[in-house]
Structure formats: C-alpha cells, structure tokens
Amino acid sequence: MTLAAYAAHPELTKGRRHAEPPAQARSEFQRDRDRIVHSTGFRRLEYKTQVFVNHEGDLFRTRLTHSLEVAQIGRSIARVLALNEDLTEAIALAHDLGHTPFGHAGQDALNECMREHGGFEHNLQSLRVVDQLEEHYAEFDGLNLCYETREGILKHCSKENAKQLGELGKRFLNGRRPSLEAQLANLADEIAYNNHDVDDGLRSGLITLEQLAEVELFERHAMIVRKAYPDISERRLVHEIVRRMINALVMDLLQTTQQRIADHKPQSIEGVRNSGELIAFSDSMRAESKALKKFLYDNLYRHYRVMRMSEKAKRIIRELFDAFMSEPRLLPTQHQEKAQENLSRTVADYIAGMTDRYAMREHRRLFAVEED
Ligand code: MG
Numbered sequence: 296m297t298l299a300a301y302a303a304h305p306e307l308t309k310g311r312r313h314a315e316p317p318a319q320a321r322s323e324f325q326r327d328r329d330r331i332v333h334s335t336g337f338r339r340l341e342y343k344t345q346v347f348v349n350h351e352g353d354l355f356r357t358r359l360t361h362s363l364e365v366a367q368i369g370r371s372i373a374r375v376l377a378l379n380e381d382l383t384e385a386i387a388l389a390h391d392l393g394h395t396p397f398g399h400a401g402q403d404a405l406n407e408c409m410r411e412h413g414g415f416e417h418n419l420q421s422l423r424v425v426d427q428l429e430e431h432y433a434e435f436d437g438l439n440l441c442y443e444t445r446e447g448i449l450k451h452c453s454k455e456n457a458k459q460l461g462e463l464g465k466r467f468l469n470g471r472r473p474s475l476e477a478q479l480a481n482l483a484d485e486i487a488y489n490n491h492d493v494d495d496g497l498r499s500g501l502i503t504l505e506q507l508a509e510v511e512l513f514e515r516h517a518m519i520v521r522k523a524y525p526d527i528s529e530r531r532l533v534h535e536i537v538r539r540m541i542n543a544l545v546m547d548l549l550q551t552t553q554q555r556i557a558d559h560k561p562q563s564i565e566g567v568r569n570s571g572e573l574i575a576f577s578d579s580m581r582a583e584s585k586a587l588k589k590f591l592y593d594n595l596y597r598h599y600r601v602m603r604m605s606e607k608a609k610r611i612i613r614e615l616f617d618a619f620m621s622e623p624r625l626l627p628t629q630h631q632e633k634a635q636e637n638l639s640r641t642v643a644d645y646i647a648g649m650t651d652r653y654a655m656r657e658h659r660r661l662f663a664v665e666e667d
Contacts, residue, residue: 302564306323308442310442324381332388336424339648340357340391344608345357345358345492346492351604366383369483383483385440386476390448392448395646400609402416405646408617409643411639412643416453422449443476443477446474449463472567472570474564474568493533510586512587520536543580547576548580552573611658614661614662620639
C-alpha cells in the first residue's frame with residue numbers, strides 16, 4: 296500500500312528523544328505500536344472505567360475495548376485515505392493511557408486535588424506515561440516513542456503546559472495542526488464512544504429506545520431497520536442501528552475529508568500541519584453527532600445511577616490523595632524516592648495509574664477499620 300504524500304512517512308520521522316538504532320523488520324511506527332501494546336499502562340486499561348465501572352457488568356466497554364474500537368475505526372479510514380495505518384493505530388491505542396480510574400469523574404477529582412500543584416489533565420498524563428512513567432527499558436524512562444506518535448497522543452494542552460513541552464507544545468501556541476493520522480485518531484475516538492455508549496446505555500437500561508427517538512441520527516437508522524426487519528429482536532435491532540450509525544459517520548467523514556484534501560492539496564505532513572482541519576465531518580453530520588453527544592450527556596452521563604458512582608469515585612480519589620499528601624510514608628516503597636522530589640506529582644501519578652478495583656482496594660486498606 297503506497298502512502299499518500301501527505302501521510303506520515305516513518306522514514307521521515309522527526310525521531311525519538313533518545314537516539315536508537317533503526318527497527319530491523321518493522322517501521323518506526325509499527326515499533327511504537329508494539330511498545331504501546333507491551334506496556335504496563337496498556338494492560339491497566341482493561342480495568343479502567345469508560346462509563347460503567349468495571350465491576351458493574353462484564354459486557355460494558357472498558358478503556359481497553361474502547362481503545363481497540365478506536366484503533367479499528369481509525370485503521371479502516373486510514374487505509375482508504377492512504378494514511379499511515381500503523382501510526383493511526385499507535386495513537387489510538389495510546390490515547391487513553393493517562394486516564395485515571397473511574398473515567399471522567401476520576402480525572403475531575405484528581406485535577407481538583409492538584410489545583411495548587413499544576414493541575415491534572417489526562418491527555419498530558421498519557422504523554423507522561425509514554426515519556427516518563429513506563430519503566431521497561433534499560434537506557435531510558437518511558438517508551439521513547441517517535442515525535443509523530445507523541446504529537447498524536449497530546450490531543451489537547453493548555454498554553455501554560457504547552458510552553459514546557461518544547462517543539463511538541465508549539466502547535467498549541469501558534470495554532471497549527473497535528474498530522475492527519477492524529478486528527479483521524481481524534482475523530483475515530485468520537486465515533487467510537489458515541490456509538491458504544493448508546494449500546495452500553497441501552498444494555499444497562501439507563502436509557503431507552505423511546506428516549507433515543509429524539510436523536511435524529513439514531514431514529515433515521517432505527518426506522519430503516521424496523522421497516523426492513525419488522526420482527527427483529529431488540530438486541531439485534533440495537534446492533535443494526537449502531538453499525539449503520541458508525542458507517543454513516545465514517546462515510547461522511549471520508550467524503551468530507553477527501554474533498555478538503557482535494558481543495559488544500561497538502562504535499563507533505565508539514566503541509567498538513569500548516570493547513571486548517573482536514574479530517575472532518577460535514578456540517579450537517581457534525582450537528583447530528585453533537586446532538587447525539589448531548590443526548591448521552593443529559594441522559595446517560597448525568598443519570599442518577601451514573602452520578603452516584605461518579606460521586607463515590609470522586610470521594611475515593613480525594614481521600615486517597617489527602618491520605619498520601621498528609622503522610623507520604625503510606626506510599627508503597629517504590630514511590631518514596633520520587634515523592635521526596637515532588638510529592639504531589641508522585642501521588643497524582645500513583646493514583647492515575649490505578650485501575651478502578653485497585654483504587655477501591657487501596658482505599659479500603661487505608662480507611663476500613665476491619666482489614667479485608
Ligand atoms: Mg477515548
């Protein structure tokens with residue numbers, strides 16, 4: 296498969312932070328993807344919440360299956376656009392490595408705890424995991440990934456933090472774009488979570504088909520499926536609608552993007568970085584995707600049963616943070632040395648790395664009167 300001129304070409308990478316001999320039987324981006332799959336952070340994603348806390352049911356998405364879905368959607372689109380599939384996959388698999396336990400509730404709580412200490416942001420934390428926190432290699436901390444992979448992982452960044460990141464932070468200060476592979480991984484993420492949250496939401500019973508009738512993107516496909524298969528079971532109906540929604544989003548994105556690429560004619564990855572957003576939905580699909588997102592926010596993420604878990608999660612994170620801050624000797628031995636250099640950041644790294652169940656267990660170990 297020949298890469299387009301505007302794709303990320305592995306032999307033209309801006310390189311790794313620590314020089315290494317070239318990969319022998321893989322491209323540099325394949326090597327990055329492989330390092331991510333072999334990392335500890337990646338395995339932790341299996342037990343981290345997407346929306347539903349891991350113990351709530353075996354069939355709900357976790358951060359791991361979410362990341363796999365993002366990679367799959369991203370790769371399919373990358374192939375059609377002659378973009379670099381390996382880089383798209385690497386970014387997709389790594390994009391949530393910095394997530395705390397308990398999803399967004401966990402991140403909000405940790406950010407609140409870190410307010411006086413530089414804050415906590417999960418995108419930046421994903422970068423921190425691959426740049427510093429993984430302890431796998433003899434010669435460097437982190438995974439020593441290529442610039443292009445790191446650029447893709449850092450989706451958002453405050454101006455304040457961007458200033459500390461050198462070359463990688465520059466685009467947040469001068470309004471430039473990342474590679475098309477990075478832009479693609481970002482929208483593949485949106486396609487994946489909107490659709491799988493509909494599926495998980497229905498499965499959990501927290502939202503219903505009747506409620507979803509108000510969402511145009513959903514209802515349009517529901518009508519088509521019901522007409523073609525009047526006796527279809529609910530389980531199959533939901534899946535048939537979701538697959539059609541994913542397909543519609545992907546096809547729209549492809550069409551819009553191909554048009555934009557034809558208009559801008561970027562000649563290289565640098566041309567892409569200097570163009571406006573090239574990977575995009577049409578205006579009407581953007582509006583429909585936004586409406587679905589809003590529906591999920593109002594009806595699923597703000598559902599009282601999700602809120603109860605979120606509040607519990609925030610309490611756990613806050614109490615863990617306060618306990619370690621007031622008595623650093625409660626930290627496991629391997630964190631003690633780093634804690635002497637920077638206590639709050641070490642505590643944040645330790646908590647962010649926890650899986651849902653590890654955080655609950657650690658909380659019990661610190662606060663339960665009776666040991667379990
Ligand atoms: Mg994600």
